Each structure stands twice: as C-alpha cells, then as structure tokens.
Amino acid sequence: MKPQTIATAVGAALIFGAGWAAxxxxxxQDIAQIxxxxxxxxxxxxxxxFAVAQAIDTNYQGALNASIQEQARLAGAAAVATRNAGRLREQLSEADKRIATASAAAVRDYAATANKLLRQCSDRYAELAARAxxxxxxxxxxxAAWPVN
Incomplete structure (x- = not known):
C-alpha cells in the first residue's frame, strides 16, 4: 500500500472517530437534558x-379535633340529662306518696297536668325523631358521595 493511501485512510479514520465522539x-448532552x-x-x-395530601391531612385533623370537642360537649350534656332524670325520678316518687293522701280534686288536677306534660313530651319526641x-x-x-379508591 502506498503511504499516501495509508495516510488518507488514517485521516479518514481519525475524522470518523472524531465525528463519532462529538x-x-x-x-x-441531549440525554442529560431529557x-x-x-x-x-x-x-x-x-x-x-404532597400539597394535596397535606391539605387533606389538615382538613382531616380539623374535623377530628372538632369531633373530639363535640364528643366532650355531648358527654357533658348527657351528664346533665342523667342528673335531671334522677331528680325527676325523685319528684315522681314523692308525687306517688302525695297522691295516695290527696283529695279527688287534687288528683284530677295532677292527672290533667300530667296529661298536658305527656302531650308536650310526645310532640318534642316526634320533633326529635324527625331531626334524627x-x-x-x-x-x-x-x-354514598365519598370518593372510593
């Protein structure tokens, strides 16, 4: 082979290699950018x-805290209702004793008042049932409307 041909081939190989490397x-660079x-x-x-998850967590925690406060309020109201029911039982027990020795007119008045009270209780019970x-x-x-994954 001629030296000129070898030089040309080596030059072509170097150019090809340089082009290949470039x-x-x-x-x-393109891959790195992608x-x-x-x-x-x-x-x-x-x-x-993360922002959505954090917002959901914040809302959940707020609802949970409100629920805990509402449970405490309801427990207090239940305790008051229990005390009032105990006092009412005591009053009814005393009324039973008084009725045994009361006059007929007093018993009729008591019965009329008791009927009126029971009617009011019945009305309130119906209102409470409708609200419940x-x-x-x-x-x-x-x-039913809550999203399900």
Missing amino acids: NGWRLG QLTHTQELAARDAGT DGHALDARVCR
Missing part, C-alpha cells in the same frame, strides 16, 4: 401531590 457527546427535564417534572408532580332521621339521611348521603 456525536456521542452531543447525544450524551433526564433533567424528567426529574424536574417528577419533582413538580410530587410537590403537587334528617341527620341519618345526611350521613348516608355523605357516605
């Missing part, structure tokens, strides 16, 4: 997901 570097963009997109998505049904319906609607 193209590899360029593609390496990886950086993908990483940034993942970070932005994860930040958005409304609350139960609201709870069913909330459970």
